[in-house]
Amino acid sequence: MNNIIYLDTAASALKPESVIKAEMDFLHESYANAGRGICARASNVDNLVANARARVARFINAKPEQVVFTAGTTDGMNRIAHIINDKVCGTGLKNKIVMVSDLDHHSARLPFELLYDSDSCNIVLCPMDAQYNLMCSNMQYADVFVITAMSNVMGIPQDVAGLVAAARKKNPDVITVVDAAQYVVHSEIDVQKWDCDFMCFSAHKIGADTGLGIMYIKNPERWISPDKFGGGMIAKITGSAIEHNVAFQWEPAPAKFEAGTLPVTQIIGLPAAIDYLVANRPDLNLIKYLYDRFVKNPRIRVITPRDSTLLTFYVPDMHILDFGALVGARGVCLRVGNMCASWIHRVLKLDGTARISVGSMNTMGDVVRAADIIESVVK
Ligand SMILES: Cc1ncc(COP(=O)(O)O)c(C=O)c1O
Structure with a gap:
C-alpha cells in the first residue's frame, strides 16, 4: 500500500500527524x-x-x-x-x-x-x-x-x-x-x-x-x-x-x-x-507540471486550464473506467467517472473523466512518477 501515489485529495485528504495525535490523545485520555x-x-x-x-x-x-x-x-x-x-x-x-x-x-x-x-x-x-x-x-x-x-x-x-x-x-x-x-x-x-x-x-x-x-x-x-x-x-x-x-x-x-x-x-x-x-496549502506547481506534460501528449485530452487547482482529462478511445483500473493497478490513485458532477459532464458531452488532485503532502516526485505511469498506459 505504501507504493501508492495518492492523487485524490479532492475526494478526501490524507491526515496530518497532528490531527491523528489530537484524536488519539482525546480518545486515550479525555474522552x-x-x-x-x-x-x-x-x-x-x-x-x-x-x-x-x-x-x-x-x-x-x-x-x-x-x-x-x-x-x-x-x-x-x-x-x-x-x-x-x-x-x-x-x-x-x-x-x-x-x-x-x-x-x-x-x-x-x-x-x-x-x-x-x-x-x-x-x-x-x-x-x-x-x-x-x-x-x-x-x-x-x-x-x-x-x-x-x-x-x-x-x-x-x-x-x-x-x-x-x-x-x-x-x-x-x-x-x-x-x-x-x-x-x-x-x-x-x-x-x-x-x-x-x-x-x-x-x-x-x-x-x-x-x-x-x-x-x-x-x-x-x-x-x-x-x-x-x-x-x-x-x-x-x-x-x-x-x-x-x-x-x-x-x-x-x-x-x-x-x-x-x-x-x-x-x-x-x-x-x-x-x-x-x-501553513501547507497544496503546491499547485504540481498540477502545472502535469498540465504542461499532458497537453503535449496526443493520447490525452486535458479539459482544465493550466491555472486550475486540479487536472481533469480523458483518453479518447479508452473507457475511463479501464483507464482508472489500469493506472490504479500500477499504484496511481486518482478519480475516474462523473465525479458526482453529472451536469458539467453533460455540458462537456462526456460520460466521465479522470481527475488528478494534489494535497499538502504530495511532492513533485509523486506527479513525475504518476505521469510516467499514465503515459505508459495510454500510449
Ligand atoms: C464541490 C463539492 N461539493 C460537495 C461535495 C460533497 O462532499 P461530502 O461528500 O464530503 O459531503 C463534494 C465532494 O466531493 C464536492 O467536491
Missing part, C-alpha cells in the same frame, strides 16, 4: 460526550468543542454562533434546503425561483432539484462563459441562489462575492448558499466579504476526519425552525401534544441546529487540520 455533563472531564470536552468552533470561525471570518457542526457538505446542503423551505418562517419554496448551475456537485443541486417535485419551486440555471465560469453579468432574478465556489471537475475559484452582489441587485432578498467543499482547500474563505447567507464545507477534505462538516449561517436566528430535533437543542419544554399544547423553546444558535451527540472526536481533530492546511 466524554459534549454538552451533556458537568463533571471536570465533560467540561473539558465542552471547552475543546468551543475552541474548535472558535478556530473555524476565525478560519472563515465568522462569529462562533454562526458556525454549526454538520456531518459534511452533503448533510449541510440538504439541511439548508430544508431550513430555507420553511413554511413557519414564510420562506416555503412553492413557486419560488431557485438558481443552480451546471458546475454543481450532486450534493449541492439535488436537494433543491428534488424540492421541485415536492414543493414546485422553479429551477433556473446561472449562465457560464466559454471557460465554464459562472457569469455575474446577465444575472436573472432568483429567490435562492446555489453557488459552487469551486467545481470539483474544473477546479477554478468562482467570484462568489461578485455573484452574490449581482443576485442581490436583482432581488435584495435572495438567499445565497455557497458550496465551498473544494474552494476551502485552496483559498481563504471570508464569509463577510462573500456576504452569503449560508456556506458549507467538509472536514475530511481539509485533512480532518470524516463525518464532520461546517454549515455557516449568516443570521441563525432568522431561521425560526431548525430542521432536526432532539437532545441539546431545547431550552425548555412546557407542554406536549398529549395536552394538545406543543410548547417549547429552542436553545439559541448554534445549539438550536445541533440536535443529538456531536462527532466529538472529529471536532477535536479539526483545529489541527486547519492549522496544518493554512
Whole structure:
C-alpha cells in the first residue's frame, strides 16, 4: 500500500500527524460526550468543542454562533434546503425561483432539484462563459441562489462575492448558499466579504476526519425552525401534544441546529487540520507540471486550464473506467467517472473523466512518477 501515489485529495485528504495525535490523545485520555455533563472531564470536552468552533470561525471570518457542526457538505446542503423551505418562517419554496448551475456537485443541486417535485419551486440555471465560469453579468432574478465556489471537475475559484452582489441587485432578498467543499482547500474563505447567507464545507477534505462538516449561517436566528430535533437543542419544554399544547423553546444558535451527540472526536481533530492546511496549502506547481506534460501528449485530452487547482482529462478511445483500473493497478490513485458532477459532464458531452488532485503532502516526485505511469498506459 505504501507504493501508492495518492492523487485524490479532492475526494478526501490524507491526515496530518497532528490531527491523528489530537484524536488519539482525546480518545486515550479525555474522552466524554459534549454538552451533556458537568463533571471536570465533560467540561473539558465542552471547552475543546468551543475552541474548535472558535478556530473555524476565525478560519472563515465568522462569529462562533454562526458556525454549526454538520456531518459534511452533503448533510449541510440538504439541511439548508430544508431550513430555507420553511413554511413557519414564510420562506416555503412553492413557486419560488431557485438558481443552480451546471458546475454543481450532486450534493449541492439535488436537494433543491428534488424540492421541485415536492414543493414546485422553479429551477433556473446561472449562465457560464466559454471557460465554464459562472457569469455575474446577465444575472436573472432568483429567490435562492446555489453557488459552487469551486467545481470539483474544473477546479477554478468562482467570484462568489461578485455573484452574490449581482443576485442581490436583482432581488435584495435572495438567499445565497455557497458550496465551498473544494474552494476551502485552496483559498481563504471570508464569509463577510462573500456576504452569503449560508456556506458549507467538509472536514475530511481539509485533512480532518470524516463525518464532520461546517454549515455557516449568516443570521441563525432568522431561521425560526431548525430542521432536526432532539437532545441539546431545547431550552425548555412546557407542554406536549398529549395536552394538545406543543410548547417549547429552542436553545439559541448554534445549539438550536445541533440536535443529538456531536462527532466529538472529529471536532477535536479539526483545529489541527486547519492549522496544518493554512501553513501547507497544496503546491499547485504540481498540477502545472502535469498540465504542461499532458497537453503535449496526443493520447490525452486535458479539459482544465493550466491555472486550475486540479487536472481533469480523458483518453479518447479508452473507457475511463479501464483507464482508472489500469493506472490504479500500477499504484496511481486518482478519480475516474462523473465525479458526482453529472451536469458539467453533460455540458462537456462526456460520460466521465479522470481527475488528478494534489494535497499538502504530495511532492513533485509523486506527479513525475504518476505521469510516467499514465503515459505508459495510454500510449
Ligand atoms: C464541490 C463539492 N461539493 C460537495 C461535495 C460533497 O462532499 P461530502 O461528500 O464530503 O459531503 C463534494 C465532494 O466531493 C464536492 O467536491
